Amino acid sequence: MQRDVTKQFAFTLKARDSSARLGEIATPRGAIRTPAFMPVGTAATVKAMLPETVRATGADIILANTYHLMLRPGAERIARLGGLHRFMGWDGPILTDSGGYQVMSLSKLRRIEEHGVTFQSHIDGATHLLTPERAIEVQCLLGADIRMVLDECTPFPATRDEAKSSMELSMRWAERSKEASQGMAVPGQALFGIVQGSIYPDLRGKSAEALKSIGFDGYAIGGLAVGEGQEAMLDTVAVTASVLPEDRPRYLMGVGTPQDLLEAIARGIDMFDCVMPTRSGRHCQAFTWGGKLNLRNARYADDPSPLDAESACPAAQYSRAYLHHLMKCGETLGPMLLSWANVQFYQELMAGAREAIARGNFAAYAEDVSRRYRASNGGEEE
């Protein structure tokens, strides 16, 4: 699909079921059905999957990491090669994060100042400066369809004062990101703000207000799934979503398990990304409609049943015995098939959520899936 320059970025809220929302985001590179799960293509590849396979799972959009791509192969290089879509052979929408989270989680010798953050590459130790303006520039060079403002991912735990001053810095960076974006973006390229404020409801509220007054195409909730636990996370999601505009997509960053996703959808979230399906796939964990399985388990050595008879994924039709064998032998086909099956499970989970919201029975759908997962977690499958 070529980029359709007549199409603008636009969110349509199509239905509601309690707080759960069914919607669609139009972009010049195609529509994104929401609730949407974005597979993570960190280094310009959704690990161990072909782009056409990612597409065939039902993914409308993928995420790529600014931090990784600016370090290797470099944003200017990707721009010279025609942009990220052409580089990696993915013609649908791409959301790029701003690099803020990875600077905190991966790099060394970070120095955060008003101007920006100085850090050492985890690859070669070279020193880099990331400012709100540079983060936007890098994302424009990549040709991202949805760009994120640079933020400071507040560590957890943080005192209220630490969380407040970190959030306020992120809000000043959000304003600079917006200004930078206005000078650089191609029409149709969206910019999302990121709500911070740790687990303090009033700070989340202030952050959301600050972002709304700047004005963004969508609003993300950042700084969660960093150790605060599911209850605090969902409380923060609920309080934040309640103050975000109705007419813009809401994106919960870096979350999570199937149950996390359903709980967050119930609280009004539209978009997700997470490495879990691909990372778990490389570590023998399979997400299925029967719950979570660990394919290393010896019980599967003689199990001729398919990985997931309820899934439409071709990868899920391979026998558990074969997948067990592949993982035990360290054969690449094992992670290939499990990553594929997991990404497709997440897409089927989102498709099910969209259908349930349209029918008005999302709560029952979420409870059914959670029941399956509670049952499998009662076993030894971790």
Add this chain to the structure above:
Amino acid sequence: MQRDVTKQFAFTLKARDSSARLGEIATPRGAIRTPAFMPVGTAATVKAMLPETVRATGADIILANTYHLMLRPGAERIARLGGLHRFMGWDGPILTDSGGYQVMSLSKLRRIEEHGVTFQSHIDGATHLLTPERAIEVQCLLGADIRMVLDECTPFPATRDEAKSSMELSMRWAERSKEASQGMAVPGQALFGIVQGSIYPDLRGKSAEALKSIGFDGYAIGGLAVGEGQEAMLDTVAVTASVLPEDRPRYLMGVGTPQDLLEAIARGIDMFDCVMPTRSGRHCQAFTWGGKLNLRNARYADDPSPLDAESACPAAQYSRAYLHHLMKCGETLGPMLLSWANVQFYQELMAGAREAIARGNFAAYAEDVSRRYRASNGGEEE
């Protein structure tokens, strides 16, 4: 494709161009166009490739390793799970080797006796006994379409006496393999003998005569590509092929480079297997119609041209810059794409050979390909 029990194993010689042969092998699981290259699926997977991708490259048949599969997951287990075809999701013909070569190259504490060979597993150190009868039994349990006799792969170099006594042991084992096979095989499953004799023409001739008098469905040439050099290998191939029956397929085991294959086809060989395309793919080497490339080379970092514009392989349409990036980052998609492109190149090479033989200009075809490869080897591409 289901196994067609009305079809027998049968070789049809369709055309000759000097000593090069165009043929077809009928099997209950479909036809094998010769000259044929068999991708190697050692542990019940052609590494980093889906079975349907292997098929789409043009491969009619794959090879699997008896040694690996008997150790893990075990031949009896695969039989219980419905056989190797179902286990790995490949419905075309499968040739299994006998394990003799891997016992010599991979295992430890080998003791070769008249009865068979005792060895230690390279996986867990457990002691195993492989006899001609057990090698056939394992291959029957796997459900192989073409089975190989157990042989001793004579080390190189070997004195004439060593080579003679090793070859004579292999011939006695070949006779026992044939006898064992008659009690076990399903109709339509073929058994190939293996000519040994190191680089001694008279021993090769004696070995071929011995096998012919036992009678096999096809004849392999073993014990080559073990350090003797291309000239000695090709001389041995020529002298051996000249004494093999016209009406049976001839299989050169474990060979080789594109040039090796063309030279062997010119000497009357019909079938090949080699790990080179997949192993090279994992190590950044690409076989293309423009010669051999090393994608690690920094010259490709900014090269937007496809890996191989002359190939019809989807994997070969990715840019060299992207493949360079993937390999540099250690991303699994790199080996996936290069293995695919290499296996397809080998299949395209064989398809070209078959067309050339049919047209009667095989020598020109082989010279054209060799010229491309000589040119690329003149660079730094190793």
